Each structure stands twice: as C-alpha cells, then as structure tokens.
Amino acid sequence: MHSLRSRLLALWIMLVVSGIATGYLLFESFQQTANARLARSEELVARACRDLADRYQFFVAAWHGGPIDDRLRQQLTAVAQTALAAANGVEGGIWKADDGSLAYAYPTYEGTGPKTDLPAAELNSIREVNAEALRSGRAASIKQPGRSQVLIVHACPLQGPLPEVTGWTMTRAFTAEGPAYNQLLAGLVVLALTIFGSAAWLARVLYVWSRKIDLIETALDDRKNGLVGLPRVDLPRLAPTGAPELDRLVDALNSTGERLSAERRRAAAAERLAALGRMSAGLAHEIRNPIAAMRLKAENALAVPDGSRSSAALNTILQQVDRLDALLRDLLEMTQSRDPSFVEVDLAAFLARTVDTHRDLASARSIALTAGTGPTFSPLPKFDPSQVQRALDNLIINALQNTPAGGAITVEARRKNDMLLLRVADTGPGVAEELRERLFEPFVTGRADGTGLGLAIVREIARHHHGDVRLAEAAGGAVFEIEIPWQPS
Structure with a gap:
C-alpha cells in the first residue's frame, strides 16, 4: 500500500463496497418499513373489528327484535359507518352465515362518492374469514400477498340476538409501491449517481494514470526497448x-537527462584526455625501451673497429624493429574503427577453426585446449567472424601465456537470452587484484614482455559489436566473457 496506484485501487474498492453496503442497508430498511406497515395494518383492522363489535353491542342492546329487512340493514350499515369512520383505509361490515352481508361500509373511501358495494373480487376471502371466526368463536385473519400489496381480511364474532353474525374489516398494506417505495428508488438512484459514479470516475482516473505511468516506465526501461x-x-x-x-x-x-548528458559528454572528454595521456606515456615507454636497446647495440658495435659485433647488433636491432612493428600494428588495430561485417556463423565450426590455430602451441606447452558449444539455435548468430576470431585469439594467447604445463583452457559459446556469450577459461594463477580495475586499458599488463594492448583490442571489438567484455568471477584461474547481441538489430 505504498504506491499511489495501490492506494487509489484501495479507495476504489472501498467506494464500491460502501455503495453495495449502503444499497443493501437501504433495501433492508425498506423491507423493515414494509413489515412494520403490514403489522400496523393488521393491528388497524383488528382494532376496527373490535370497534365494530362494540358499536354492534350498543345497537342490539336497544333493539327489540324483528325481521331482517331493508330497515335493519340500513341501521346496521349506519353502525358500520360509525365504527369505521376513524379507521383510515379500512372497509368492513356485518356478516350472517345464511344471509351473507347484512351491512357494508367504507367511510374513508377517497373516490368520487361513497362506496356502498361489497368488493366482488374479495368476496370469497370475506366469506372464508367470517366462516372461520364463526366456527372457532374468536377473531380470525387472512393475508393474501400480492405483487405490490398485501390484502388483510379480519373477522370477529358478534354477540347479540341475531345468531351466526360476525363483523369483518379489510384493508390493503402496500409493500412495494407507495411513498416509501418511491423514496427507496430515489435513494438508490442518488446512490448510484454519487458513489458508483465516483467509483467509475476513480476507476477511469486509475486506468488513465496507470497507462501514462506505464508509458514513462516503458520509455525508461531498457528491457522493454x-x-x-x-x-x-x-x-x-x-x-x-x-x-x-x-x-x-x-x-x-x-x-535531469539533459544535465546528465552534458555531464557525460564532459566526463567522456576528460576520460579521453586522461586515456590519451596514459596511452602516450605507455607508448613512449614501450618505444623507448627498444630504441635504447638498439642504441646500445649500435654503440657497442661501433666501439669495436674490426666489426666483429656488427652481425649480432644488427640481429638485435631487427628484433627490436619487429617488436616496434607489432606494437604499432596492435595500436592501429585498436584505434582504427572498422565497422563489423555481420554474417550468420556456425558456432561449432567457428570455434573449432579458432581453437585449431592454437592447438600446436598448446600441445607444445602440455596444455589441454578444448572447445564446446551449447545446443543449436535458429536463427544462427550474426557477427564479424574475422574480428571476433581476433578477439578470441588474443584471449587464448593470453591464457596460453599464463597457464602452467598440465593445465587446461576451455573455449565455450552459448546463447544467453538474446545475447551470444563467448567464454575463455584457464586454470592459471588468475589476474592480480591490483590489475582488475584497469585490466582492459591500453598498456596495462602483468608480464614484463607484454604490450598491454591485447585485452584493449578485445574490448574495442566487443564494443564495435554493441557488446562488452568482462573478467568473470571464478574460483581458480581467469575467466573472460565476451557478450554481444545474438542477432544485432
């Protein structure tokens, strides 16, 4: 949770969870409200039925009997009107088992006029609940749930001179419609527009920022380029x-990149000047020694009048000239920038040819010289075989000069991801610690007869192939690795 992306993602998850939880709580609250309305409606019809029973008892207390005619029905209707006048939304009446409805009233009906007709759709439910109340001798209720409302019919026995008479009340409790339902829908819409809208907006911000950060990361990542x-x-x-x-x-x-580039150019210029100074000093030293040797031999030859030393002096001078020529040839090889000619190369044949060149010298020194390649890959690697062979020649010669008799030199080539790895390992004493940091600089050598240009030439060839050379860590001996692209772009 330390990155901005993870924090924004956590905030997005919190918004979504909060929206879901809030919506669930609103729905549960609505359900509880609907259940409460249903309970209140049940209590309302039960109380209305008791009021109807009380009014009926008051009426029959002063009734002197008579037939069930229109006049009695009108009086009983008035009783029902009075009993239900305070019960908003409740309709009901008086029921006799044999004669059916004796009275019906709906005093709080909100239509254009008073409702006097018994609801035909609910007639079976009214008949059933009255029969149940008459049979059991106590109040009975029927609930019929619908899609948006619950029909509640309640009946209670009526005591009096008329046999088998019950009072009944009926109302409807709205559960999925009405003001509360509309408020729930409005709340859910507001919730969706705010919380889920904010979550969607945050998700887009997170996605856009992630894409832009990925673009920056891709531009700076060497692996992706x-x-x-x-x-x-x-x-x-x-x-x-x-x-x-x-x-x-x-x-x-x-x-920052511009400043680093300027500093790099200044550092490169300073490094070139320093390298030029070191090369000039090394070159002067390397040239001075042969010249001094030739001067000494020539002076000794001239000091003897009979010319007996002239032949030996001339041979020594020719040897020193050869040494100077090899030095200048290596120096030109290192400093002249020649672009590689890339061709596909069979590694096995290439290594065999390179190693065979040094086989006789290795045998003469009792050194085992072997070559090996990894599995065959397609396509073949592409490099300049003449330049790379010169680099390997320098490494092999260097290994032959530093490996004692009975030792071994291994030359290997294998693929490492998209790179070609050329490896020359020997069992000699290794490289002195004081030489490791400046090993590939010109005129740095651990041998008295060395020029110190061989490894510098290897580095230049590797860099011309867009690669590099390094001294690898090894338990014993020296291991040099050249790494160049398998297929240069």
Whole structure:
C-alpha cells in the first residue's frame, strides 16, 4: 500500500463496497418499513373489528327484535359507518352465515362518492374469514400477498340476538409501491449517481494514470526497448502525458537527462584526455625501451673497429624493429574503427577453426585446449567472424601465456537470452587484484614482455559489436566473457 496506484485501487474498492453496503442497508430498511406497515395494518383492522363489535353491542342492546329487512340493514350499515369512520383505509361490515352481508361500509373511501358495494373480487376471502371466526368463536385473519400489496381480511364474532353474525374489516398494506417505495428508488438512484459514479470516475482516473505511468516506465526501461546488455548513452526525452502532475515529473526527468548528458559528454572528454595521456606515456615507454636497446647495440658495435659485433647488433636491432612493428600494428588495430561485417556463423565450426590455430602451441606447452558449444539455435548468430576470431585469439594467447604445463583452457559459446556469450577459461594463477580495475586499458599488463594492448583490442571489438567484455568471477584461474547481441538489430 505504498504506491499511489495501490492506494487509489484501495479507495476504489472501498467506494464500491460502501455503495453495495449502503444499497443493501437501504433495501433492508425498506423491507423493515414494509413489515412494520403490514403489522400496523393488521393491528388497524383488528382494532376496527373490535370497534365494530362494540358499536354492534350498543345497537342490539336497544333493539327489540324483528325481521331482517331493508330497515335493519340500513341501521346496521349506519353502525358500520360509525365504527369505521376513524379507521383510515379500512372497509368492513356485518356478516350472517345464511344471509351473507347484512351491512357494508367504507367511510374513508377517497373516490368520487361513497362506496356502498361489497368488493366482488374479495368476496370469497370475506366469506372464508367470517366462516372461520364463526366456527372457532374468536377473531380470525387472512393475508393474501400480492405483487405490490398485501390484502388483510379480519373477522370477529358478534354477540347479540341475531345468531351466526360476525363483523369483518379489510384493508390493503402496500409493500412495494407507495411513498416509501418511491423514496427507496430515489435513494438508490442518488446512490448510484454519487458513489458508483465516483467509483467509475476513480476507476477511469486509475486506468488513465496507470497507462501514462506505464508509458514513462516503458520509455525508461531498457528491457522493454530491446537494449538489454547494451550501454544506454543518454536518458530518452519523454513526451508530455497530458496530466499536469505527471508532466511536471516528465519535465524534471527531461531536464535531469539533459544535465546528465552534458555531464557525460564532459566526463567522456576528460576520460579521453586522461586515456590519451596514459596511452602516450605507455607508448613512449614501450618505444623507448627498444630504441635504447638498439642504441646500445649500435654503440657497442661501433666501439669495436674490426666489426666483429656488427652481425649480432644488427640481429638485435631487427628484433627490436619487429617488436616496434607489432606494437604499432596492435595500436592501429585498436584505434582504427572498422565497422563489423555481420554474417550468420556456425558456432561449432567457428570455434573449432579458432581453437585449431592454437592447438600446436598448446600441445607444445602440455596444455589441454578444448572447445564446446551449447545446443543449436535458429536463427544462427550474426557477427564479424574475422574480428571476433581476433578477439578470441588474443584471449587464448593470453591464457596460453599464463597457464602452467598440465593445465587446461576451455573455449565455450552459448546463447544467453538474446545475447551470444563467448567464454575463455584457464586454470592459471588468475589476474592480480591490483590489475582488475584497469585490466582492459591500453598498456596495462602483468608480464614484463607484454604490450598491454591485447585485452584493449578485445574490448574495442566487443564494443564495435554493441557488446562488452568482462573478467568473470571464478574460483581458480581467469575467466573472460565476451557478450554481444545474438542477432544485432
């Protein structure tokens, strides 16, 4: 949770969870409200039925009997009207088992006029609940749930001179419609527009920022730009992302890259001057020694009048001239920049040919010289075989000069991801610690008769192939590795 992306993602998850939880709580609250309305409606019809029973008892207390005619029905209707006048939304009446409805009233009906007709759709339910109340001798109720409302019919026995008479009341409890339902829908709409809208907006912000950060990361990542194993000279110039906050970071990175590039150029210039100074000093030393030897031999030859030393002096002078010629040839090889001619190379044949050149010298020194390659890959690697063979020649000669009799030298070639790895390992004493940091610089050598240009030439050839050379860590001996692209782009 330390990155901005993870924090924004956590905030998005919290918003979604909060929206779901709030919606669930609103729905549960509505359900509880609907259940409460249903309970209140049940209590309302039960109380209305008791009021109807009380009014009926008051009426029959003063009734002197008589037939069930229109006049009695009108009086009983008035009783029902009075009993239900305070019960809003409740209709009901008086029921006799044999004669059916004796009275019906709906005093709180909100239609255009008073409702006097018994509801035909609910007649079976009214008959059933009255029969149940008459049979059991106590109040009975029927609930019939519908899609948006619950029909509640209640009946209670009526005591009096008329036999088998019950009072009944009926109402409807709305559960999925009405003001509460509309409020729930409005709340859910507001919830969706705010919380889920905010979550969607945040998700888009997170996605856009992630894409823009990925673009910056891709521009700076060597692996995603095919530059693995290749030295990156300068930082790339990043394009604006369109996000002000990220663009400030992009501007800072571009400015830093420009400053680093300028510093790199200044450092490279200083390094070139320093290298030139070291090379000049080394070259002067390497040339001075043969010249001094030739001068000494010539002076000794001239000091003897009979010329007896002239032949030996001339042979020594020719040897020193050969040494100077080899020195200048290596120096030109290192300093002249010649672009490689890339061709596909069969590694097995290439290594065999390279090793065979040094087989006789290795046998003469009792050194085992072997070559090996990894599995065959397609396509074949591409490099300049003449230049790479010269680099391997220098490494093999260096190994032959430093490996004692009875030792071994191994030359290997294998593929490592998208790179070609050439490896020369020997069982000699290894490289002195004081030489490791400057090993590939010109005129740095651990032998008195060496020029110190062989490893410098190897490095230049590797760099011309967009690769590099290094001294690898080893338990014993010296291991040099050249790494160049398998298929240069």
